[in-house]
Amino acid sequence: MPVRTRAQRQRDRPILPHEVWCNAFEHMEPSEVLFLEQVSRTLRSLVSEKSVWKAILRSVCSKYGLFGPSFPVEEMSVKELQRAALGPELFKALVTRHSWPADELHEAQILVPTSDLTPFRKRGFKMGSRSVKLMWVRHLVPGGRFLFQVTQAPTKAAQDSSFTVQLWDLGVPGSPPLRKPGLMAEIKNGKPVNLNVTAVTAMVDPGNDVSLRVATYLSGYGTGCMIKIHAVSPSDPIFKRLAELHITNVIHNLHVSNPIVSGDVMLIRVNNIVVLWNFICHSYAAIPIAPIPTEKYSSDEDIVFTGDFVMVFRRGAQWGIHVWEVPALASFTRITGRSLSIVEAVTAVPDALLAIPFPEPKGRHYHAINVPQSGLQTLPLTFDVFSAPWQKRSHPVTWVGPTSRTITSCLRCTIGTQRVGTVTNSTRRSVDMLSVDTMASFKIQAPVTGASWTSPQFAPSLSDSSLSFAFLKSRIIEHKSGGDYRVSKQHNFAYSLDTFTPFPSGPSSSSTQNTAQPGNTANVSVTRFYEPDRRLQWSQRWSACVASGRMVDMACEGGDVHLLDYLY
Template structure:
């Protein structure tokens, strides 16, 4: 989040405190070099180095240095910088915030379990819980901004941004609604359904948000918002309505934004619609020609290419965006059924390495959220494959962790239509038998869940689908991580939530940098409140 250029500029404006300046003047290293050392080592190691001698204790107990360290932690872990009021934080607060990702990882390691039994499951208990009536309606969507402070809630008629309070400080008596925008005219809101919410960091202090509404036409709105500026409000970046005759209410999946471009999969034909809202031009991908009843593939959008993750292989294709390859929207409308424009380049299919197709198996692809500021690729993702045994209690599930990178074909790098795909199997692991597994696609990433990180997303664990008749059956939500230091990889599960007895958990969103979990609690089918749970000890001087 905090770019290297900004780090350099911030460092150049740093004025050492008298104590640190005296220490540095007596030593052999200049202040800026100590700052570079401070961000090379882990924050926990800085605290250990304080114990070496008096000079290091004074150096690494300097508040200005820890402000610099926390900026770097936010950058490396894709944390939204305004989540922390850095200039107003004490030394202890800065240190605890910088240690957040490490403290969360250590907590999971201590509480994780390689095996889970439904009847004797112990949940990870939060240190603090607060229930907030945020006005959540059925079918609303949420996004907890990494850092844990800001929460987006989208409904079919509005988009809200809430301030839940700084993690680690005294919780707010009531969350603060800091901005609201109406996403559709009141006369049309009742005829539209909410089908997507996507959030990315635009820069260090600004968020870009896309909302998808579907009805007779599909409506896409894009906004920018800076939560720390005076007079906070959503700034409209663009809006477009997409018309099609293929379906009365088009299927809408894979709402993704990258820079100034939006991608969405529309209709059962799985047509990729790509719109550049800075120029008003758009293009579409080719429709799939068979298997209309199967699920629409999960996709990744890089701004210039699309990657589709199928059951046994992935497809990668480039998006040419010249005037000849695109069309201009007319009065904010685009027509999906038109023959032009349409991407005509080949889709490059690549089979998953060490993969054997199985006819009777349920396969779920888990693509981590691409919330981060920087290159999308390479991507680390998981595939969960479930197989049925003779007895449901013995149903098995195997996980495959891959890393994929897509680049121009080295044999013809100037041809944007030709692509090279590099694949690697990182781990194969077994999940405990007797559950039906669903990785949560829409869960907010933990702070380490960027393009180059493997981490602990949330897994929905239910009784095997073929034996579940009661929708109120118990469902577990567990964090899962894969060990990498063993010859045989092992999955570690940490149960964190449970739905049962008429109480249902919806839209769990987690930030591991701060140890904050947010989810909506439904009682008897009705949303009752939003629960905010904090798992790391608070900051205290």
């Protein structure tokens, strides 16, 4: 081995202390840290230390909201730690690699998972002479290792009024998922007969990052809703009851939304009331919002909770973003008991009403809004506006080529805070500084004669406030057979904006810019997601984890539960 000269040894000596380098690594992308191995022997040695990658993985967990105990860091090698830290980047690169130009959506490649397992087999029970299938609702904990599953019998077939919450271990991310997941804990809960479990949400305990909270949400027509919250830790797998609230109302339920959690506060929408429930202090605040037409139900609005603001995206006659500031926690009203009666009240005027630009003129066009659906959001918040020409067709028709496709015009917008150089009014509210800016325009062509439409519920946990992955659905089969016209089959696609020239930003850009301008169009890539072969199209909803590349059916009645893994 040749003797290294003094100059070579001096060149390899680190300029900065070890502690400074480690602190810098936590603010870099893991792939950038790996590139430093090629700079010098000293950095290669530093980057190979296990303590460095443990710190980087902790930083990745904090950035993406991952549950730390999903990764047994003390037992993992340096290579395994690097693989875990690179998870989000690897998944994004995988989706990008299988993308297709938006004007050739009909040729989009299918993103095939590495494995498609059915670890939870069919289960049910006998009721008289017939077999009754169980209903399941699930939530994959961010990190991809742990899964919450709620099991219940259908209301009409229930022998007892109860449901069971379970915590399962699917296996360490970065390795093949377990064919037989391990049941870690379960607890049986009672419920009113007329309520069914419709959603389950898991979140990390803000005061203890190795413990989880799971909220089970039940609703029923005319009986309000119920939320039960439990705490559990993988190191101490025993469910502990944390809080419970049964919200009733004096009229039938017209609209109930899934809960959104910010710290110790949960947002629940019941009828025309938004309830903010502090489940630790057991207090609440109510915001009466404007009603929507009863025949539309939830299709004409989306609710976003940022912690400081409640934003209601309205379509139709109430087009725009209605914003309310969240009251101070000290002003919340104490709840006595486990029940809260909600009475309809006079609509509270929004603290701000933000205009949403149209990609195309309003006349003879359908408009939709693609809003992040992964729960608590942060500002700036990105959303897309879809617009497609209105077409009246009595029957599906055969796709005959690119000229027959409907072009969907889209705008990418963002909600942010205006930059004010000098504050002239000390009482100016933060809600007054919100603005909507138009960033870019783009177009998507559906593979058949129908239009492309937003599909935010496809995999909500893949969505974030920047919409790095957004989802749409479009027809992939549309034809007639004999005298019977078959229903067109739809499929889910992920789309992302590659490069674009943003519109001039500023307070007035959203009000003056209502249509796309030449030269400001974005390049769009589309990836077609894999769907197992099954009969029920309504079950195309997944709980997903961007760090592990795993996806699990969110809900189904009977049937096999699919566990997909795209990365290991």
